[in-house]
Amino acid sequence: MENEGSLVIVTGCYGSGKTEYAVNLAAAGEPGRTMLVDLDVVNPYFRSRDLRDEFSARGIDVVAPEGSFSHADVPMLSRRVKGALRNTEKRVIIDVGGDPMGARALARFSGTIKERGYRMRLVVNTRRPQNRTVEEVLDMAARIEAASGLVIQELVANSHLMEETTREVVEEGAAVAGEAARQSGRDFFTVCVLEDLLPRLGEPRVQARIFALKKHLRKPWEPGSGKAWRI
Amino acid sequence: MGDKILMKGNEAVAEAAIRAGCRHYYAYPITPQSELIEYMARQMPLAGGTFLQAESEVAAINMVLGAAACGMRVMTSSSSPGISLKQEGISYIAACRLPAVIVNVQRGGPGLGNIAPMQADYFQATRGGGHGDYYTPVLSPSSVQEFADMAPLAFEIAEEYRTPVVIFADGMLGQMMEPVVFPDSYAPQKDPSAWALGCKREGEFCNHIINSLFIDPAVLDQKTRELFAEYDRIRQNEIRYERYNLDEQPSILVVSTGTAARVVKSAVDALAEEGIKVGLLRPITLWPFPYQAVAEAARGVKKVLTVELNMGQMEQDVRLALAGSCETAFVGKAGGLVFTPEELTEIIRGYAS
Amino acid sequence: MRIVAKRTRGLTSARLTYCPGCLHGVAHRLIGESMEELGIIERAIGIAPVGCAVFAYNFFSCDMIQVPHGRAPAVATGLRRSRPDCVVFTYQGDGDLAAIGMAETVHAANRNENITVFFINNAVYGMTGGQMAPTTLAGMKATTAPYGRDVEDTGGPTRMCELLATLEMPWFITRVSLLSPKDILKAKKAVKKAFKNNLDKKGFQFVEMISTCPTNWGMDPLRAREWAKQEMLPVFPPGVYKDRGAEQEDAS
Numbered sequence: 001m002e003n004e005g006s007l008v009i010v011t012g013c014y015g016s017g018k019t020e021y022a023v024n025l026a027a028a029g030e031p032g033r034t035m036l037v038d039l040d041v042v043n044p045y046f047r048s049r050d051l052r053d054e055f056s057a058r059g060i061d062v063v064a065p066e067g068s069f070s071h072a073d074v075p076m077l078s079r080r081v082k083g084a085l086r087n088t089e090k091r092v093i094i095d096v097g098g099d100p101m102g103a104r105a106l107a108r109f110s111g112t113i114k115e116r117g118y119r120m121r122l123v124v125n126t127r128r129p130q131n132r133t134v135e136e137v138l139d140m141a142a143r144i145e146a147a148s149g150l151v152i153q154e155l156v157a158n159s160h161l162m163e164e165t166t167r168e169v170v171e172e173g174a175a176v177a178g179e180a181a182r183q184s185g186r187d188f189f190t191v192c193v194l195e196d197l198l199p200r201l202g203e204p205r206v207q208a209r210i211f212a213l214k215k216h217l218r219k220p221w222e223p224g225s226g227k228a229w230r231i
Numbered sequence: 232m233g234d235k236i237l238m239k240g241n242e243a244v245a246e247a248a249i250r251a252g253c254r255h256y257y258a259y260p261i262t263p264q265s266e267l268i269e270y271m272a273r274q275m276p277l278a279g280g281t282f283l284q285a286e287s288e289v290a291a292i293n294m295v296l297g298a299a300a301c302g303m304r305v306m307t308s309s310s311s312p313g314i315s316l317k318q319e320g321i322s323y324i325a326a327c328r329l330p331a332v333i334v335n336v337q338r339g340g341p342g343l344g345n346i347a348p349m350q351a352d353y354f355q356a357t358r359g360g361g362h363g364d365y366y367t368p369v370l371s372p373s374s375v376q377e378f379a380d381m382a383p384l385a386f387e388i389a390e391e392y393r394t395p396v397v398i399f400a401d402g403m404l405g406q407m408m409e410p411v412v413f414p415d416s417y418a419p420q421k422d423p424s425a426w427a428l429g430c431k432r433e434g435e436f437c438n439h440i441i442n443s444l445f446i447d448p449a450v451l452d453q454k455t456r457e458l459f460a461e462y463d464r465i466r467q468n469e470i471r472y473e474r475y476n477l478d479e480q481p482s483i484l485v486v487s488t489g490t491a492a493r494v495v496k497s498a499v500d501a502l503a504e505e506g507i508k509v510g511l512l513r514p515i516t517l518w519p520f521p522y523q524a525v526a527e528a529a530r531g532v533k534k535v536l537t538v539e540l541n542m543g544q545m546e547q548d549v550r551l552a553l554a555g556s557c558e559t560a561f562v563g564k565a566g567g568l569v570f571t572p573e574e575l576t577e578i579i580r581g582y583a584s
Numbered sequence: 585m586r587i588v589a590k591r592t593r594g595l596t597s598a599r600l601t602y603c604p605g606c607l608h609g610v611a612h613r614l615i616g617e618s619m620e621e622l623g624i625i626e627r628a629i630g631i632a633p634v635g636c637a638v639f640a641y642n643f644f645s646c647d648m649i650q651v652p653h654g655r656a657p658a659v660a661t662g663l664r665r666s667r668p669d670c671v672v673f674t675y676q677g678d679g680d681l682a683a684i685g686m687a688e689t690v691h692a693a694n695r696n697e698n699i700t701v702f703f704i705n706n707a708v709y710g711m712t713g714g715q716m717a718p719t720t721l722a723g724m725k726a727t728t729a730p731y732g733r734d735v736e737d738t739g740g741p742t743r744m745c746e747l748l749a750t751l752e753m754p755w756f757i758t759r760v761s762l763l764s765p766k767d768i769l770k771a772k773k774a775v776k777k778a779f780k781n782n783l784d785k786k787g788f789q790f791v792e793m794i795s796t797c798p799t800n801w802g803m804d805p806l807r808a809r810e811w812a813k814q815e816m817l818p819v820f821p822p823g824v825y826k827d828r829g830a831e832q833e834d835a836s
Contacts, residue, residue, distance in 0.1 A: 220571065289655065
């Protein structure tokens with residue numbers, strides 16, 4: 001279910017958890033037939049390219065600036081992006097930088113993307129400033145559409161406070177994302193919950209499928225972070 | 232208290248500063264602190280304050296000097312190379328006895344280095360940083376919540392002692408997201424009208440002069456001694472630190488701050504499960520340094536380890552604290568690399584056995 | 585008895601530290617008188633630079649601050665944005681303003697900061713003992729140009745009014761001379777106009793004053809003035825280089 005669509009674009013407000021969601025989509029993809037395109041020109045840390053080694057070992061191709069430039073302090077896009085967008089043999093997931101500012105990077109590829117056909121998802125975390133209400137979520141969606149030249153069809157609720165996420169937070173996010181989807185005629189696609197938290201949260205009452213996220217992007221002091229920090 | 236929300240350290244410290252009454256902010260973009268200046272660009276005008284992107288870090292700190300001279304709650308932020316450029320201005324602000332807050336979201340150095348987190352500006356921050364005989368209080372957070380809470384604290388210390396205060400963060404603290412909650416109210420600003428420029432004054436006008444030039448060496452000596460009397464007061468009142476796993480006698484004491492201390496905590500917990508008692512003393516004020524607290528925590532331990540994201544700087548303060556009373560060792564990483572908990576656990580285990 | 589001249593309330597009773605015959609005293613008086621006549625002493629904030637005028641905080645009777653070398657326009661930016669109802673002015677020499685402080689000068693002008701910059705141009709570093717300034721004339725000797733300024737090697741004299749007038753935003757840019765009584769009367773008008781424009785929140789005012797340095801030039805004050813008239817004024821011609829107020833009047 002989660003893997004519908006041969007080109008999925010993941011957008012959202014800054015810090016909504018887009019990258020973690022995109023990385024999880026890619027991780028669930030078929031080895032040898034999945035590409036994760038890192039279009040984040042906004043964030044200097046915690047990017048999907050940090051997982052390149054781990055993913056390529058599993059047959060998932062991460063398209064991002066190469067080698068030592070992957071940690072460069074300049075907005076840089078891989079020259080492989082366009083090729084990846086045209087490669088219909090593979091399922092492509094695009095991780096876009098946050099906010100309309102980050103979504104700008106999509107605009108230059110919008111022709112190629114429209115030719116192929118796509119599904120664009122907006123990840124919503126109501127525990128981020130400027131993303132707390134239905135109005136704010138719809139405003140964000142409109143501004144991302146304007147910046148990217150593309151249309152958001154689906155909403156993904158990802159309200160969380162990392163390890164401090166409560167059931168209330170998940171339900172609050174699902175309610176806002178659901179209502180925003182209803183008002184704007186978009187699909188309310190899924191509700192994300194960190195896998196490790198699921199037992200503690202019980203069964204949140206939400207109006208969409210629950211997608212259990214595995215945490216890939218860890219802080220350096222969290223066990224298993226070594227690969228993300230390339231040490 | 233409002234709702235808990237998820238924020239980057241860079242955003243949280245900016246939001247906390249605005250909530251604490253900061254209405255003047257001048258800075259220049261640099262990674263990994265740019266979210267801070269961008270947050271201020273967005274939110275400061277909405278709060279009715281002044282946001283200005285300066286033409287350089289040098290100009291930015293001098294704009295801060297101007298606003299501070301008027302008694303405004305004013306802040307600037309940058310990352311390591313930019314903080315070097317601000318040092319001349321910080322020296323003037325310290326000499327002129329003006330309150331101001333400077334946030335350093337450190338990156339890899341020396342030179343242009345890289346954009347990864349480091350703690351290599353320790354010497355610069357804790358030894359004044361610019362020219363002349365002065366110090367600035369230095370606050371070192373190790374979580375997004377603490378980073379945010381340090382904004383109002385920095386203003387309070389700055390105003391109480393009329394000194395610039397440095398918040399000593401790093402790229403990790405600036406970039407990572409954690410839940411954060413803001414208090415409902417903040418301490419009001421201390422009235423600056425006795426010394427600030429451009430205040431409306433009752434009665435006969437007598438002008439205010441702000442100056443750091445004292446041509447007569449005897450006068451400069453006197454002024455410096457007044458400054459250092461204030462530093463004694465800061466040493467008495469403002470030393471802050473955290474003791475972690477130190478209630479029972481540990482075999483190893485680790486001294487570590489900021490991001491490095493977060494990894495140390497993971498290692499301390501892992502070793503506790505193995506039955507190895509390791510304690511952590513985390514300095515929160517780097518100047519004034521908690522010399523006495525380190526010496527006390529070191530009593531009865533086999534070794535004191537200093538863990539830093541540099542080649543050994545705070546380690547010198549730890550050795551000053553111990554004055555040769557205990558064996559010490561240094562564990563560090565340069566280049567912007569960060570320890571993994573597994574790696575650090577193994578290193579500490581090695582010293583414990 | 586009729587009082588024909590008296591000390592202005594815009595200046596303190598402190599004795600000036602400038603050399604005899606130096607025109608800083610004249611410039612100070614013009615600024616002090618203008619503040620008094622406009623009634624702004626209590627709401628003016630002045631900035632003393634690094635240079636011969638470093639002690640200016642002792643001489644002007646308004647609020648004063650002494651700042652790092654070249655940074656006066658940046659400090660003025662912080663002051664005026666904190667105290668929008670005050671009149672903020674800087675008082676800078678050619679090294680402070682046109683060498684080390686060039687960036688701050690250009691950017692404050694471009695932002696049209698509501699401040700007045702007084703620029704005292706005497707073609708030499710006075711405070712540090714007669715070194716070459718950005719405004720030193722071609723062939724003119726200085727302690728760091730002992731064979732005379734070679735423009736092929738060290739560049740030509742920097743014309744700040746002309747340079748700043750290429751910007752769109754600054755409000756009023758003028759160069760005046762302090763070399764004769766007639767010139768001084770004209771200079772006074774420019775000073776007052778600049779302050780008046782600040783009171784009306786018009787923005788950036790730049791008043792360059794052609795001055796002398798008898799001590800470092802090695803001339804008596806009268807000869808220094810004659811030399812400046814002959815040598816400096818052709819390179820730095822007095823005049824109004826930008827006046828957005830007049831442009832607006834012309835347009836209407």
